[in-house]
Amino acid sequence: MAVATAVAEADAILAVRALHRHFAGLQALDGVDLSVRPGELLAIIGPNGAGKSTLFNVVTGLLAPSSGEVEFDGVAITGLPPHRIARLGIGRKFQVPNVFDGLSVRQNLVVASRGKDGLRGLLGRDRVDPERIREVLDRLGLEPKAELPAAELSHGERQWLEIGAVLVSDPKLLLLDEPTAGMTMRETRSTEDLLRGLAEGHTVVVIEHNIRFVREVAQRVVVMHRGRILADGTIAQIERDERVRDVYLGRTA
Amino acid sequence: MRVRHAVTGSTSLRLVLGIVLLLLAAMPWLIDPFRLSLLAKAISFAMFALSLDLLWGIAGVFSFGHAAFFGVGAYALALITRDLSFPGNGWVGLVAAMLLPALLALGIGYFTFYGQVAGAYFAIVTLAVSLVLTQLATTWVGLTGGHNGLFPVPPLTLGIPGVAEFTFDTPTRIYFLQLTLLAIALVVSIGVVRSRFGQALVAMEGNESRARFFGYDTSALKLIVFTISGAIAGLAGGTFATIEGFVNPAVLGIALSTQVIIWVILGGRGTLVGPVVGALLVAFLEDYLSGTFLRVWLLMLGALLLLAVLFRPEGLLGTRKIRRLIGTR
Numbered sequence: 001m002a003v004a005t006a007v008a009e010a011d012a013i014l015a016v017r018a019l020h021r022h023f024a025g026l027q028a029l030d031g032v033d034l035s036v037r038p039g040e041l042l043a044i045i046g047p048n049g050a051g052k053s054t055l056f057n058v059v060t061g062l063l064a065p066s067s068g069e070v071e072f073d074g075v076a077i078t079g080l081p082p083h084r085i086a087r088l089g090i091g092r093k094f095q096v097p098n099v100f101d102g103l104s105v106r107q108n109l110v111v112a113s114r115g116k117d118g119l120r121g122l123l124g125r126d127r128v129d130p131e132r133i134r135e136v137l138d139r140l141g142l143e144p145k146a147e148l149p150a151a152e153l154s155h156g157e158r159q160w161l162e163i164g165a166v167l168v169s170d171p172k173l174l175l176l177d178e179p180t181a182g183m184t185m186r187e188t189r190s191t192e193d194l195l196r197g198l199a200e201g202h203t204v205v206v207i208e209h210n211i212r213f214v215r216e217v218a219q220r221v222v223v224m225h226r227g228r229i230l231a232d233g234t235i236a237q238i239e240r241d242e243r244v245r246d247v248y249l250g251r252t253a
Numbered sequence: 254m255r256v257r258h259a260v261t262g263s264t265s266l267r268l269v270l271g272i273v274l275l276l277l278a279a280m281p282w283l284i285d286p287f288r289l290s291l292l293a294k295a296i297s298f299a300m301f302a303l304s305l306d307l308l309w310g311i312a313g314v315f316s317f318g319h320a321a322f323f324g325v326g327a328y329a330l331a332l333i334t335r336d337l338s339f340p341g342n343g344w345v346g347l348v349a350a351m352l353l354p355a356l357l358a359l360g361i362g363y364f365t366f367y368g369q370v371a372g373a374y375f376a377i378v379t380l381a382v383s384l385v386l387t388q389l390a391t392t393w394v395g396l397t398g399g400h401n402g403l404f405p406v407p408p409l410t411l412g413i414p415g416v417a418e419f420t421f422d423t424p425t426r427i428y429f430l431q432l433t434l435l436a437i438a439l440v441v442s443i444g445v446v447r448s449r450f451g452q453a454l455v456a457m458e459g460n461e462s463r464a465r466f467f468g469y470d471t472s473a474l475k476l477i478v479f480t481i482s483g484a485i486a487g488l489a490g491g492t493f494a495t496i497e498g499f500v501n502p503a504v505l506g507i508a509l510s511t512q513v514i515i516w517v518i519l520g521g522r523g524t525l526v527g528p529v530v531g532a533l534l535v536a537f538l539e540d541y542l543s544g545t546f547l548r549v550w551l552l553m554l555g556a557l558l559l560l561a562v563l564f565r566p567e568g569l570l571g572t573r574k575i576r577r578l579i580g581t582r
Binding site: 060062081082083086087091092094098099100101102103107110111112114115116117118119121122123126162165166169 | 449462463
């Protein structure tokens with residue numbers, strides 16, 4: 001088992017080691033170890049307050065860890081500011097749709113794809129590839145609405161637009177925080193398809209409450225509880241796990 | 254339908270713009286020299302309002318002590334043109350009036366933006382800077398003349414130094430200089446907003462954390478726009494000093510910092526042209542009301558501002574059409 005972990009970590013795209021983060025007495029992350037292999041589609045589940053979003057916040061540089069380290073693609077990123085981590089190739093989708101309402105759908109994608117180029121992309125030559133923008137619009141099914149202000153999209157479409165905006169610069173690792181939150185059944189289905197499409201050629205970590213959705217898309221499931229990793233395995237293994245059932249039934253593990 | 258609407262919209266806009274330009278050009282023959290010099294001075298305030306709008310309206314960074322930059326520009330130009338009478342001192346004065354406030358903004362911005370000081374905390378920092386500079390201008394009598402200020406600040410002399418110099422010493426000349434500078438400041442600001450850099454500012458204003466996670470160094474974006482804003486505010490202050498012929502610590506102070514916020518809100522935050530119109534309108538109302546209603550004009554002005562904010566919170570020119578024109582929609 002220990003050997004297997006070591007092998008897994010050697011080729012991991014994201015390696016999180018002994019990560020702690022506390023807020024005024026609360027242990028939001030209490031020693032998290034996690035490695036994500038390239039090309040994997042991993043779902044993180046767990047009750048509210050389990051530390052899922054805090055983990056994303058530490059990995060993406062919004063929060064500094066109290067201790068522990070994060071390594072991405074062989075580079076230590078612990079404590080780097082968010083924009084540096086984003087430029088290294090970690091894309092993040094927030095829980096509530098975060099799009100630029102003032103800009104059109106197409107402009108949203110253009111502005112998103114310029115982020116990684118830094119000031120050179122703003123003041124020097126424009127490095128945006130219009131072909132890539134078209135490709136993403138097409139994949140999202142938002143081509144017909146490309147010139148509309150993002151504010152005029154439905155909730156589900158805004159979620160997709162943000163996924164597309166994260167996708168447009170082709171990050172090596174995608175972190176999605178509850179991409180189906182607030183979606184209708186039909187929208188959730190389309191999101192499943194979108195995610196399966198994404199999974200080819202991308203590494204995706206998704207936080208999700210919707211177990212049906214997790215069953216549909218995830219190859220590997222990690223359960224978090226009280227700032228720790230409680231279980232890690234396939235969905236079948238997780239669903240058989242007594243401790244996981246206890247947590248979800250409200251009994252303390 | 255959408256396309257045709259946009260075209261007719263821009264035609265009528267062009268018509269309005271043409272009439273406004275014609276009216277502005279004819280001003281010296283329409284109003285008396287005293288009013289013309291009031292208008293010229295109001296144009297300095299308009300540039301000042303423009304500078305705050307670029308920072309606050311476009312980039313979402315609120316400065317509550319913006320007069321600091323206006324005032325440093327005013328003192329810089331006054332000291333250079335009053336005390337150093339070499340050929341070309343007008344140009345040096347204008348450049349210094351932009352450069353010094355820009356450097357001040359760069360310094361403050363570096364420590365605040367990279368120290369993750371934002372929102373109300375940033376506003377308080379700018380307020381503190383403005384108060385400190387007011388105090389400094391009051392006590393450093395040797396440099397600034399203290400409460401009495403600096404005077405006379407001579408009219409600007411520009412042109413080619415020693416070859417073809419030109420002094421702006423009549424209301425008409427000053428007015429046209431002001432109009433030219435305002436036009437340049439507006440064109441530069443609109444150019445900034447319509448550029449890729451400006452689009453990133455608009456995105457940042459809409460959702461800063463989203464922009465950061467796309468890879469934007471929002472601290473750097475803020476630092477650049479703050480520096481540009483400081484330079485324009487300084488130019489406004491410098492031109493004000495030469496028109497007024499006099500500078501005292503009030504040009505750095507809280508009253509002016511508050512007034513400029515009112516002009517921006519009244520005209521329409523984030524529209525660039527709105528705050529320019531807002532500043533000119535308030536100047537006109539002040540002149541008109543104070544002449545007609547000697548006692549209650551300040552109350553009337555306050556009531557008007559209150560009504561405007563209540564019934565048109567997006568500002569007089571806060572329309573979609575204007576936003577589309579400058580490129581933020």
